[in-house]
Amino acid sequence: MMRVSMRVNGAQTEAEIEPRLLLVHYLRNTLGLTGTHWGCDTSNCGACTVWLDGLPVKSCTTLAAMADGHEVRTVEDLADGDSLDPVQQGFMQEHGLQCGFCTPGMLMTARALLDRDPDPDEATIREAISGNLCRCTGYENIVRAIRWAAEHQAAQAREEAAL
Amino acid sequence: MQVPAPFEYERAASVDEAVALLARHGPEARLVAGGHSLLPMMKLRLARPEMLIDINDLSDLDYIRTEGDEIAIGAMTRHAGVLDSAVLAEHYRIFAEAERVIADPIVRNRGTVGGSLCQADPSEDLSAVFSALRGTAVIRSESGSRNVEMRQFHTGPYETAVGAAEMLVEVRLPIRPNSGSAYEKVERRAGDWSIAAAGAFVQLDGEGRIADLGIGLAAVGADHFTCEEAEDALRGGTPSEEAIARAAAICAEGCQPQADQRGPVDYKRHLVGVLVARALTRSAARARGEAA
C-alpha cells in the first residue's frame, strides 16, 4: 500500500491505495466521482479521458500513483455551479449525445481543444476527438456541438466582461 | 475489469536514481514512462514486473534541440512534443507525418519516444523513423554512458540493446543539408497500428544525385526496420521514377510480413512497394526544395 495525495478539481484528496490502482478507479471508486466513465479499459475509447496537469489523458492507462502530487480535472469541474461550460451547452444545443457514455471524455477533450485553439475548423475538431469513440451519434452532432461552443464562448466571455 | 498484478512502485527523481534503482532491484524491476504500452501488457499479464520505477518526473529528458550539427531528442519527450517540434519541422518532416498517425492525440500526450523505442513492437512507427534516419541511441547505466546505432538497437521483436540495469536517455540524429524526408502509413482506421508503413530521407548532392538516403519500414518484418539492399541500389544515382520503383520493389521482396487481421502477406508487400516509392519520391522533391 502507498499513500497518494493529489488535487482533483481544485480540492486536495488523499488515500491509502495499492500501487496498481488505476486513476479511473481512484476517481470513480475511491473519490466517488463517477462522471468519468470507464469503457474499453484498453486505452482505445477515450470514455475515461480526464486532465492530468492540464492535458487530456486516458485514466484507464494511468496509475493513480502516477498522479500523486499532480493536478487532475474531471468532467465534474466543467460547470461553474448551475452555469454550464460552453462545451456542455453546445452538446445540449446540437444534440451531441445520445446514450451519453462517451460524453464526459468528449467534453474534456473538447474543452482542452478550445483552450488551445478557440476557433478550430471541422478537420481540426475531428482530429482532436479521434481518440474518443462514439457508437451513437456518428460524430456529426459532436463536431457541431464543439463548433457551437467555439462560436458562443467568445460572445459569452464578452458579455461577462461587460457585466 | 483489467487490473495489473500487484507490484511495488517507486519514483525516480533523476537519471542517476533511476539506473541505481534498476541496478538494486534487478531484472524484475521495469521503468515506466507513459505506460501506454507497459500498463496494457501488465493488465493482460503479458508483463509482470515486481517493481515499477516511474520516470515521469524526469522532465529534463523532455527536449528536442540542435547541438552543433546534430539534433538531440530526450527519451521522455512525449509524442505530442515530437509532433509540435519546430526543430523537427525544419529538418525532418518525417516526424510530424509519422506522429500525426501514431495512436490518437490523447495517447500522444502520454506516450514517449523512449517508451516507443524500448517497447520495440515490430509495428512501432518511431522505430522505422529512427532506423531510416540512422540515429544513435544514448544508453545510461550506473557505470556510465554508451552509444548504440539505431540500426543495432532493436535486437528482435520486443527486444533491444538496453540491458536490465540500463536506460535509454536520448537519441541523436545528424542534420543533413539538402535533404528531405517523408512518412507514409496505411491503417485500417484512425489511430490504429499500421498495416504497413514506410519512411525515408533523401540527401542530394550539387548535381541532383543521391548522396545519401535512408529507408524505414514498420509492421512488415523488415530486418532492423529497414532495407539496406534498396538503399545501396539507389545511393549515388539520380532519384528517377524507375530507380525509385526498383528500390521499392527490393523492399517489397525483402521484408517478411505476417498474415494477420490487418491483411494477407501479398497485400502487405504490395503496400510496401507503393509506400516506399511515395516516401522516396516526396523526400527527393523536398530535398530539391519543391512542395511535396
Ligand SMILES: Cc1cc2nc3c(=O)[nH]c(=O)nc-3n(C[C@H](O)[C@H](O)[C@H](O)COP(=O)(O)OP(=O)(O)OC[C@H]3O[C@@H](n4cnc5c(N)ncnc54)[C@H](O)[C@@H]3O)c2cc1C
Ligand atoms: C491505443 C493505442 C494506439 C497506439 N497506436 C500506435 C501506433 O499507431 N503506432 C505506434 O508506433 N505506436 C502506437 N502506440 C504505442 C504508443 O506509441 C506508446 O505510447 C509507446 O509504444 C510506448 O511509450 P510509453 O512512453 O507509453 O512507454 P511505456 O509503456 O511506459 O514503456 C514501454 C516499455 O519501454 C520501457 N521503457 C520506457 N522508457 C524507457 C527508457 N527511457 N529506457 C529504457 N526502457 C524504457 C518500459 O520499461 C517498457 O518495457 C499506441 C498505443 C496505444 C495505447
Ligand code: FES
Ligand atoms: S476506458 Fe480508457 S480508453 Fe476506454
Ligand code: FES
Ligand atoms: S452518445 Fe453513445 S457513445 Fe457517444
